[in-house]
Amino acid sequence: MALIELSHATKAYWTDRSKRRARIVLDDVDLAIEEGEFVCLIGPSGCGKTVTLNLIAGFEQPTRGSVRYRGREVAGPGPERGVVFQEYSLLPWLTVLENVVFALDSCGAPRAARRDTALSALRAVGLAEFADQRPNLLSGGMKQRVAIARLLAMDSDVFLMDEPFSALDEQTRAALDASLFHLWRERRKTVVFITHNISEAVLLASRIVLYSGTPGSIIGQWRVPEDLPRDAGSPEARRLHAEIRDLMPASACSFAEDA
Numbered sequence: 001m002a003l004i005e006l007s008h009a010t011k012a013y014w015t016d017r018s019k020r021r022a023r024i025v026l027d028d029v030d031l032a033i034e035e036g037e038f039v040c041l042i043g044p045s046g047c048g049k050t051v052t053l054n055l056i057a058g059f060e061q062p063t064r065g066s067v068r069y070r071g072r073e074v075a076g077p078g079p080e081r082g083v084v085f086q087e088y089s090l091l092p093w094l095t096v097l098e099n100v101v102f103a104l105d106s107c108g109a110p111r112a113a114r115r116d117t118a119l120s121a122l123r124a125v126g127l128a129e130f131a132d133q134r135p136n137l138l139s140g141g142m143k144q145r146v147a148i149a150r151l152l153a154m155d156s157d158v159f160l161m162d163e164p165f166s167a168l169d170e171q172t173r174a175a176l177d178a179s180l181f182h183l184w185r186e187r188r189k190t191v192v193f194i195t196h197n198i199s200e201a202v203l204l205a206s207r208i209v210l211y212s213g214t215p216g217s218i219i220g221q222w223r224v225p226e227d228l229p230r231d232a233g234s235p236e237a238r239r240l241h242a243e244i245r246d247l248m249p250a251s252a253c254s255f256a257e258d259a
């Protein structure tokens with residue numbers, strides 16, 4: 001059984017108040033994700049990547065079809081499926097450590113161990129010495145490291161990451177990509193990672209899933225060998241990059257309507 005299974009997952013939103021017309025934004029998506037995979041979702045803007053992630057996170061339910069986690073229908077969010085958003089989502093009035101402890105509070109982790117668990121997660125992302133700082137003193141990259149530390153502390157099985165590094169400068173993004181890849185190899189968490197950037201997907205993924213324009217559906221998948229040289233200049237990485245680029249739709253342009 002796959003860890004996460006989308007079966008004919010379709011999502012439509014009403015386009016009028018009388019709820020007579022709806023727009024399909026995700027169309028009949030079948031996607032099975034095994035434990036330990038690093039799956040990058042890639043595709044043009046508006047093709048339903050975030051909607052897919054929201055379905056897995058349990059923030060939304062499919063209009064048709066199903067989304068299962070460990071064989072059970074996803075009915076809502078849960079700490080086993082942690083999310084890192086593109087926007088920094090730290091509470092500014094809490095310290096870095098308190099932000100991580102807060103996540104543990106809200107998922108009911110054993111009280112006595114919360115501080116130690118939070119500190120050890122901060123250590124894993126290289127931020128233990130910033131534990132007592134407020135988030136406004138951190139750079140964007142450091143804030144995203146704290147967001148990753150929250151998921152490590154909660155021991156989430158799945159990391160759902162929606163363009164987590166896209167607001168960062170190139171150098172910081174490369175450094176965070178490298179740390180995330182290292183963390184994934186070490187801990188074998190299951191990662192579902194949205195990106196617009198083919199190079200980022202080639203450097204990180206164990207599988208790349210390409211979406212069409214609106215309504216989003218899957219038009220290509222590539223397994224990336226574990227031993228692929230994770231270097232944008234390698235012939236293997238360049239070949240894969242070119243293959244994906246050639247199939248990448250230019251933009252999301254057509255709307256489908258449901259009566």
Ligand SMILES: Nc1ncnc2c1ncn2[C@@H]1O[C@H](COP(=O)(O)OP(=O)(O)OP(=O)(O)O)[C@@H](O)[C@H]1O
Nearest residue numbers: 013025043044045046047048049050051052196214
């Ligand atoms: N709550 C909502 N109500 C109505 N339409 C929505 C809602 N959420 C998403 N959509 C629409 O669904 C489509 C897919 O959105 P989604 O955010 O998943 O795209 P995306 O592939 O993540 O795009 P981007 O790469 O630009 O973030 C878009 O056309 C969006 O406007």
